[in-house]
Amino acid sequence: MKISPMKILFALLLFATVALAADPLPSWNDGLAKKSIVEFVAKVTTPGSPDFVPVPERIATFDNDGTLWCEQPLPVQLYFVLDRVKALAPQHPEWQTTEPFASLLKGDLKTTLAGGERGLLDLVMATQTGMTTVEFEQIVNDWISTAKHPKTGRLFTEMTYQPMLEVLAYLRANGFKTFIVSGGGIEFMRPWAERVYGVPPEQVVGSSVKTKFEMRDGNPVLVRLPEVNFIDDKGGKPVGINEHIGRRPIMAFGNSDGDREMLEYTQGGGGARFELLVLHDDGAREFAYGPAKGLPDVKLAAFTPALYEQAQKNGWTVVSMKDDWKRIFAFEK
Amino acid sequence: MKISPMKILFALLLFATVALAADPLPSWNDGLAKKSIVEFVAKVTTPGSPDFVPVPERIATFDNDGTLWCEQPLPVQLYFVLDRVKALAPQHPEWQTTEPFASLLKGDLKTTLAGGERGLLDLVMATQTGMTTVEFEQIVNDWISTAKHPKTGRLFTEMTYQPMLEVLAYLRANGFKTFIVSGGGIEFMRPWAERVYGVPPEQVVGSSVKTKFEMRDGNPVLVRLPEVNFIDDKGGKPVGINEHIGRRPIMAFGNSDGDREMLEYTQGGGGARFELLVLHDDGAREFAYGPAKGLPDVKLAAFTPALYEQAQKNGWTVVSMKDDWKRIFAFEK
Numbered sequence: 001m002k003i004s005p006m007k008i009l010f011a012l013l014l015f016a017t018v019a020l021a022a023d024p025l026p027s028w029n030d031g032l033a034k035k036s037i038v039e040f041v042a043k044v045t046t047p048g049s050p051d052f053v054p055v056p057e058r059i060a061t062f063d064n065d066g067t068l069w070c071e072q073p074l075p076v077q078l079y080f081v082l083d084r085v086k087a088l089a090p091q092h093p094e095w096q097t098t099e100p101f102a103s104l105l106k107g108d109l110k111t112t113l114a115g116g117e118r119g120l121l122d123l124v125m126a127t128q129t130g131m132t133t134v135e136f137e138q139i140v141n142d143w144i145s146t147a148k149h150p151k152t153g154r155l156f157t158e159m160t161y162q163p164m165l166e167v168l169a170y171l172r173a174n175g176f177k178t179f180i181v182s183g184g185g186i187e188f189m190r191p192w193a194e195r196v197y198g199v200p201p202e203q204v205v206g207s208s209v210k211t212k213f214e215m216r217d218g219n220p221v222l223v224r225l226p227e228v229n230f231i232d233d234k235g236g237k238p239v240g241i242n243e244h245i246g247r248r249p250i251m252a253f254g255n256s257d258g259d260r261e262m263l264e265y266t267q268g269g270g271g272a273r274f275e276l277l278v279l280h281d282d283g284a285r286e287f288a289y290g291p292a293k294g295l296p297d298v299k300l301a302a303f304t305p306a307l308y309e310q311a312q313k314n315g316w317t318v319v320s321m322k323d324d325w326k327r328i329f330a331f332e333k
Numbered sequence: 334m335k336i337s338p339m340k341i342l343f344a345l346l347l348f349a350t351v352a353l354a355a356d357p358l359p360s361w362n363d364g365l366a367k368k369s370i371v372e373f374v375a376k377v378t379t380p381g382s383p384d385f386v387p388v389p390e391r392i393a394t395f396d397n398d399g400t401l402w403c404e405q406p407l408p409v410q411l412y413f414v415l416d417r418v419k420a421l422a423p424q425h426p427e428w429q430t431t432e433p434f435a436s437l438l439k440g441d442l443k444t445t446l447a448g449g450e451r452g453l454l455d456l457v458m459a460t461q462t463g464m465t466t467v468e469f470e471q472i473v474n475d476w477i478s479t480a481k482h483p484k485t486g487r488l489f490t491e492m493t494y495q496p497m498l499e500v501l502a503y504l505r506a507n508g509f510k511t512f513i514v515s516g517g518g519i520e521f522m523r524p525w526a527e528r529v530y531g532v533p534p535e536q537v538v539g540s541s542v543k544t545k546f547e548m549r550d551g552n553p554v555l556v557r558l559p560e561v562n563f564i565d566d567k568g569g570k571p572v573g574i575n576e577h578i579g580r581r582p583i584m585a586f587g588n589s590d591g592d593r594e595m596l597e598y599t600q601g602g603g604g605a606r607f608e609l610l611v612l613h614d615d616g617a618r619e620f621a622y623g624p625a626k627g628l629p630d631v632k633l634a635a636f637t638p639a640l641y642e643q644a645q646k647n648g649w650t651v652v653s654m655k656d657d658w659k660r661i662f663a664f665e666k
Contacts, residue, residue, distance in 0.1 A: 056533055133575055177535070190579045200389055201579030202510070202535075211575060213568035213594050220594070220601035222575050229576075235546035242466055242544060242555050243562075244577060246523045246534030261546050261553070268553035 024170040026326070027163040033276075033324040036317045037167065040274045044250065045174050051272035053250055055175040060251040061205075061241060061262060062168070064182035064189060067255045067278050068197060070159040072287035073150065077184050080143055081120070082112075084127035092126075101126070124185075125226040129209055132221040133187065140191045154331060157196050162330045164253070164278075168197055171251070179249075181205045181241055183233035183258050187224075205240045207232045233258045238265035250274065257302050263316060275316040279303060282322040285332070357503040359659070360496040366609075366657040369650045370500065373607045377583065378507050384605035386583055388508040393584040394538075394574060394595060395501070397515035397522060400588045400611050401530060403492040405620035406483065410517050413476055414453070415445075417460035425459075434459070457518075458559040462542055465554040466520065473524045487664060490529045495663045497586070497611075501530055504584070512582075514538045514574055516566035516591050520557075538573045540565045566591045571598035583607065590635050596649060608649040612636060615655040618665070 028034040044053040065071035085095070085104050095101035100119040103111035113119070128136065149159050168178050180189060180199050186206030193199045208229040211222040232240040238261050241249065252259070252266035255278040263275040280289050280303065289303075311318050321328060361367040377386040398404035418428070418437050428434035433452040436444035446452070461469065482492050501511050513522060513532050519539030526532045541562040544555040565573040571594050574582065585592070585599035588611040596608040613622050613636065622636075644651050654661060 056527070059535075186576075186579070194389070202392075202577065204579065208576065211572050213571045213598065215597075220571070220597040222571055222598075238546045238553070238555055239544050243519075243541065244535065246519070246537065264548075264553040265546065265555075 024173070025163065025166045027166055029324055029326050031324050033317050033319045036274070037170075037276070040251070040272065041171065041174050044272050053272065057247060057250065058171075058174070058176040059179065059245060059247050059249045060171050060176045061179045061181040061245075061249040061253070061266070062164070063254040063256070063259045063262070064180050064184055064206075066280065067253055067259070068160055068164050068168075068180070069156070070149065070161075070286060072280075072289065075184070076147075076156045076159075077188050078120070079147060079150075079156075080140070080188065081123045081127060082109075083143060083147065084139075085123060088127055121228070125209070128185070129224040129226040132216070132223055133211060134221065136187055136224055137191050140188055144192050152329075154329070157192060158331055159329065160196060161278075161325070162327055162332075163325045165197070165330070167253070168199070172198065176251070177203065179203045179205060179241075179245060181232065181237050181252075181262060183207055183231070183236075186232070205232055205244045207236075235261045237262035241265065252276070253278070255280070255303060257304055257307055260307060260310070263314075267314060267316075275311075275314070276319060277303065277307070277311050277316055278319045278321065279308075281320050282325075282328065285328050286321060357506070358496065358499045360499055362657055362659050364657050366650050366652045369607070370503075370609070373584070373605065374504065374507050377605050386605065390580060390583065391504075391507070391509040392512065392578060392580050392582045393504050393509045394512045394514040394570075394578075394582040394586070394599070395497070396587040396589070396592045396595070397513050397517055397539075398588075399613065400586055400592070401493055401497050401501075401513070402489070403482065403494075403619060405613075405622065408517070409480075409489045409492075410521050411453070412480060412483075412489075413473075413521065414456045414460060415442075416476060416480065417472075418456060421460055454561070458542070461518070462557040462559040465549070465556055466544060467554065469520055469557055470524050473521055477525050485662075487662075490525060491664055492662065493529060494611075494658070495660055495665075496658045498530070498663070500586070501532070505531065509584070510536065512536045512538060512574075512578060514565065514570050514585075514595060516540055516564070516569075519565070538565055538577045540569075568594045570595035574598065585609070586611070588613065588636060590637055590640055593640060593643070596647075600647060600649075608644075608647070609652060610636065610640070610644050610649055611652045611654065612641075614653050615658075615661065618661050619654060 025034055025037065043049050043051040044058065046052060062068055065075045069076065082104060085101060089095055089105055095105060100112045100115050100123060144157060147156055148154060149156055152159065171178055178199055180193060180197065180203065182189060184206050186204055186208045189206055190201040190204050193204050194201065210225045210227045210229040212225055213220065213222055230236065230240065237259065241262065248269040249266045250269070250272065251274040252263050253276045254263060259277070267273050267275055280287055282288060308318070358367055358370065376382050376384040377391065379385060395401055398408045402409065415437060418434060422428055422438055428438060433445045433448050433456060477490060480489055481487060482489055485492065504511055511532055513526060513530065513536065515522060515538070517539050519537055519541045522539055523534040523537050526537050527534065543558045543560045543562040545558055546553065546555055563569065563573065570592065574595065581602040582599045583602070583605065584607040585596050586609045587596060592610070600606050600608055613620055615621060
């Protein structure tokens, strides 16, 4: 039998396609972390498997800061807050003598952040409320389309982790609905989460301020009020998941103490469950921090030793960015 | 040319399929209401149409009580509350002398409901909190699988409006995501909304109590607290829509004053929008009530003259159940 060149080409193409299909996570090094993800997805999606999960119940939740994108030297939303204060300062002369605004405007970040979460909340309320939800969406879109990371000079939306983008796509290709469950502002993430992560607004869960329906100049609008509605962090994450999703996830991904309860809640359901924590141990390609080292302590980012111990005990997958990820950002060679 | 019987059969099958496809709303009489729905869906889904809406933005929201299922003589959830009080009464001897429990247990519904929304809230808090969300789901499932409508003797889940079930399916077949946005309890609807309406838990928006994450006997659970978290009614509906969906609907369906703001908010967006109100004018096949007539006034169900006027002025579609619906319930001949 003579084998035609066309047939050889076809066979090669087929091989390439199969090889590609066989590695849905090309930015992951072969290792326990990658293996645990692929094996879990295989067992819950294989009909007849004792661990099979029907499509509607394939819910996966992802923390955002430090899990899907870089949160150092400061969480991205904090840069947004700082830029908002600077942009609005001319309309608020009183900020020149009021903390935490005064320090911020003088460029003294350390004093600005010394007030902790309470001070941050003041900054958020002063700069992110009063307008309608539509106006706020525009403000976020304008900012995110130009704001850049202070170290790499890349757009923040490029500072997303390529291996995690692959996990998001891989899960969706296997019938999962992927949700973001973040301590960050829900309305800060929604405008770009669909474009960047493939996660639509209705699958974003986050912290929020109260809103109020009213007629402004005959137009029905929602106005953002300077009052906390919900903090989607720690024990709040399972609460937010229940409120928005109404099902317990079968997979959950996080990177800090703020994700502990989400992972516990996920693991607490019956049947096959999967929990993963990203460990930031790659100072060369990203930032090395467990308990935040030498960074302004805003208590937003900590993979504590206690959490690490719990991960080992509970059998949660811990990803070493250094060892498990072939590349971290898409822009890397 | 000889035409084979097979070809004729095939032609007939094809014709039948086309005829079926041509009427996605078989329980609707031909009329303005049906026409307005079909024409709207055609224009927003036809590529190249000036009103074309991309699939991710095809959001449709539906009120539940009186819009998707019967809410007379009392809203279904009220029967659930009453049955819960009776079931728990043996454990609460003090209810025999405390209102609104005492009247309810004596069968005096009028006095029970005289306390209005405040009294109802007391009944809800006393009977639907303290347990975990998983336990509550089981309680709802047990009840809804046996509870029957006092007039028809049918399961409440059979008291859904066949024409509206067709609209839900028709919209989904046209790329819409269908959401329930109801004043009713979110955790009361979720356990059966997927089976009955095809609406998954993550697409149900409703009123809620606060929940708290905790470990009970080493298990991570959410406990229902006797504290209102959110009332998803009137101005709360746009707030709930924004919180859960994060996009403005392009279609909204309601039947009472509680839906006014949802319809206004929907109409207030740019581009093509559609709003519909169901008018309960069929006393023979269902119940005739505008402003609730002779029914216990719990202020949960009212299509007021003012709302009717606004519907006319704003060009909202008003459905006459008597004239527009060929049949109301699936069990009708």
